[in-house]
Amino acid sequence: MPTVAVYNTAGEQVSELQLNDKVFGAAIRPDLMHQVVLQYLANRRAGTHKVKNRSEVAGGGRKPWRQKGTGRARQGSTRSPQWKGGGVVFGPTPRSHAISVPKKVRRLALYSALSSKVAEGKLLVLDQLEIPAPKTKEMASVLKTLNLSKALIVDSEKKQPVYLSARNIEGVKYMEANGINVYELLRHDHLVLTKDAVAKVEEVFA
Structure with missing residues (x-):
């Protein structure tokens, strides 16, 4: 002892x-x-870290331009992840550590x-x-x-x-x-x- x-x-x-x-x-x-x-x-x-994905970001309801004929790449929303102000892909969401x-x-x-x-x-x-x-x-x-x-x-x-x-x-x-x-x-x-x-x-x- x-x-x-x-x-x-x-x-x-x-x-x-x-x-x-x-x-x-x-x-x-x-x-x-x-x-x-x-x-x-x-x-x-x-575990309260949080980012917004494309379904949660405000705006982007209208298609930016028509699908064909503009010479530009097709786009469905200005809130897609590749756009400035768009949603975040695979970002952190609330979870228990x-x-x-x-x-x-x-x-x-x-x-x-x-x-x-x-x-x-x-x-x-x-x-x-x-x-x-x-x-x-x-x-x-x-x-x-x-x-x-x-x-x-x-x-x-x-x-x-x-x-x-x-x-x-x-x-x-x-x-x-x-x-x-x-x-x-x-x-x-x-x-x-x-x-x-x-x-x-x-x-x-x-």
């Missing part, structure tokens, strides 16, 4: 914590993480992402994270003390003062344990978990 130090917000070690081997000591699988990140990004797409990935693969990818943070020494566990009133300066001070810049901060539940204090800091994201995902884990250099968040992650995902 991996063992990590537990710090307070002043950067002092206060205890040690044993992590669940299944969640934080799993084999690191870049292939599975790649699959899940692709799914996450694809599922975020709105969603990709399906099995639940087991998603779970293994999450274990892999969490385990990679432990293996790289980029997991920091705090005994607790409390900010009495929303103040960005206080959160910035805590991060500076812990020597963190681009970090994902995870708590067992969303605390509004902490969320409001962290949301304006570039490169920092605060979220609750239930919402943890592979994309956010890989996007941030460091992972900061409170002790309660560790317990929640192990309870939910183990």
Whole structure:
């Protein structure tokens, strides 16, 4: 079982914590993480892109000129795709970009992402994270003390003062344990978990 130090917000070690081997000591699988990140990004797409084909473009009801005798190519409508202002051929239409990935693969990818943070020494566990009133300066001070810049901060539940204090800091994201995902884990250099968040992650995902 991996063992990590537990710090307070002043950067002092206060205890040690044993992590669940299944969640934080799993084999690191870049292939599975790649699959899940692709799914996450694809599922975020709105899929509302749209162009008009020749049946939807306004105008073009009259035949531009007679079929024969003009010496020009035959034309049926000024809204055919080859005309300026005509419809678009094979353009994008609204559709779903969603990709399906099995639940087991998603779970293994999450274990892999969490385990990679432990293996790289980029997991920091705090005994607790409390900010009495929303103040960005206080959160910035805590991060500076812990020597963190681009970090994902995870708590067992969303605390509004902490969320409001962290949301304006570039490169920092605060979220609750239930919402943890592979994309956010890989996007941030460091992972900061409170002790309660560790317990929640192990309870939910183990």
